[in-house]
Amino acid sequence: RQEQYRQLRDKPAVTRDGQTIDLMVNAGLLVDLPHVKEAGAAGIGLFRTELQFMVAATFPRMREQLALYRAVLDAANGLTVTFRSLDVGGDKVLPYMRSAQEENPALGWRAIRMALDRPGLLRTQIRALLHAAAGRELRLMFPMITEVDEFDRARELVERDRRYLERHGHPIPNKILLGAMVEVPSLLWQLEELVARVDFLSVGSNDLLQFLFAIDRANSQLADRFDPLSPAPLRALRKVIEVADSGGVPVTLCGELAGDPLSAMALLGIGYRSISMAPAAIGPVKSMLMSLDLGALQNWLMPELHMPHEGLRKELIAFARQHDV
Ligand code: PEP
Numbered sequence: 001r002q003e004q005y006r007q008l009r010d011k012p013a014v015t016r017d018g019q020t021i022d023l024m025v026n027a028g029l030l031v032d033l034p035h036v037k038e039a040g041a042a043g044i045g046l047f048r049t050e051l052q053f054m055v056a057a058t059f060p061r062m063r064e065q066l067a068l069y070r071a072v073l074d075a076a077n078g079l080t081v082t083f084r085s086l087d088v089g090g091d092k093v094l095p096y097m098r099s100a101q102e103e104n105p106a107l108g109w110r111a112i113r114m115a116l117d118r119p120g121l122l123r124t125q126i127r128a129l130l131h132a133a134a135g136r137e138l139r140l141m142f143p144m145i146t147e148v149d150e151f152d153r154a155r156e157l158v159e160r161d162r163r164y165l166e167r168h169g170h171p172i173p174n175k176i177l178l179g180a181m182v183e184v185p186s187l188l189w190q191l192e193e194l195v196a197r198v199d200f201l202s203v204g205s206n207d208l209l210q211f212l213f214a215i216d217r218a219n220s221q222l223a224d225r226f227d228p229l230s231p232a233p234l235r236a237l238r239k240v241i242e243v244a245d246s247g248g249v250p251v252t253l254c255g256e257l258a259g260d261p262l263s264a265m266a267l268l269g270i271g272y273r274s275i276s277m278a279p280a281a282i283g284p285v286k287s288m289l290m291s292l293d294l295g296a297l298q299n300w301l302m303p304e305l306h307m308p309h310e311g312l313r314k315e316l317i318a319f320a321r322q323h324d325v
């Protein structure tokens with residue numbers, strides 16, 4: 001199997017009926033970088049910047065952040081890289097950072113909430129990213145956006161630093177693309193406003209499912225209780241791509257769902273064309289999509305999505321069997 005996947009590496013990710021799919025990897029540390037090429041990925045769909053902070057003993061300084069981001073962009077060698085601003089709090093703890101005890105950390109002071117309250121941290125990171133991407137493209141997204149106003153405020157911080165660097169004659173990125181992660185359900189009812197503001201969207205299905213189902217993503221006792229391949233979450237995911245498509249905004253999905261071949265099949269079936277996953281998942285997912293008649297899947301799945309359903313997962317499995325996926 002491993003050998004079989006290795007042979008797929010240089011083959012384009014195209015479905016049997018000719019649809020090209022962007023397969024990207026999630027990464028976060030320097031050791032992940034060789035995997036981008038080994039896996040034959042189209043780029044890094046999610047670079048989790050908090051990992052550098054989590055393995056450090058104290059806050060990484062600006063020049064340390066800059067060195068990592070520059071190394072990532074150098075290694076990507078022109079492939080797209082989407083950085084995510086610091087996503088700490090919740091399940092991602094920095095031992096050296098004092099924070100108040102919270103009863104529900106997943107619902108607490110985390111990610112962009114913390115960043116906007118303590119803009120010093122975010123500004124240091126933004127400065128490091130602007131320097132690292134000087135003369136090339138910078139793609140940056142913000143985690144846990146809950147209201148569009150938070151995206152506006154984060155964008156303004158980037159803009160301020162960009163103007164400052166420009167005024168002082170520093171080299172800056174030749175293009176800056178800013179996006180929001182869709183992982184808090186409240187955004188599902190602000191998609192039109194969001195799409196009017198962002199350059200791209202990225203669905204964080206781990207958190208989005210956690211919050212949709214009100215199920216702790218780390219609680220194994222509950223892991224099998226609700227099925228992501230059922231109508232409610234798939235309708236929510238479909239809504240994102242529908243509004244984004246109509247606004248001409250590209251969308252990627254970067255949660256664990258993307259790395260499971262059956263779930264990835266369902267995602268393609270509801271309209272996703274760009275998914276980002278752990279490097280080891282690229283082979284199995286590529287093998288799935290190369291044997292997939294995506295048109296046939298869409299013709300069957302899209303009407304099904306809006307009908308009452310029990311056991312959609314079983315039907316997806318049956319579709320895959322019948323069509324030799
Ligand atoms: C997600 O929430 O789906 C996601 C990609 O981010 P993380 O797993 O780092 O929270």
Ligand code: MG
Nearest residue numbers: 183204206207
């Ligand atoms: Mg998340």
